[in-house]
Amino acid sequence: MPTRSYQSTNDAQDAVLAIRVGESIAELRRAKGLTQAQLAEMIDLEQEAVSRWERGTRVPTLHRLQQLSDALECSVDQLLQRGSKRPNDQMANIADALNGLDTDERMLVVNFVQQFTDMLRSRHSTKGQRRK
Template structure:
């Protein structure tokens, strides 16, 4: 029996694309992310290009810093950089719970108002 090749991007490229997308939604440079997790900017560059895969320890630091589960970084599909919901989710993730609730309520009320206009 012959194994079928994975129809999507190879794991390293998929992971790199997802990390780059999430980093950009936070408006961070590769150097910003590298500094936050304690690696060289070139390491982030290689990971995002899919030239290398990070160690599990580094992957854990990246996922924690970007506020996503490791599984989300490895998922077959990824958010597009211009996906507005992804950007908003990234912004919300950086707020504490009371402020997050306030913003969500404000957005809901605004959408309800605009739908009824």
């Protein structure tokens, strides 16, 4: 039988996931130029259901996630990956952000990310040296 702390941890993680999925839905919906009402109509739902998902107060069922991914022309993974702490999910989000950019723009972003990560690594090594 699960303990209360285990249940409360799961409840907290579920709440965070609901918020992340809701943010993904809202972001992808806006990128497609859709209103909540238009998206709801596309998947045969009331606008209030989309609003609850986007606010993170409810989570779409698996069936609705599939409908959303079809309507928003994305994968279910994209709806679930936002805010993930896993490096592979974070890299997938960056790769998605590069879509639609021309070669020069992508190179600009890649160079910026490389310079920024180099700067952060040097800060980490500097902090480590100060502690010694």
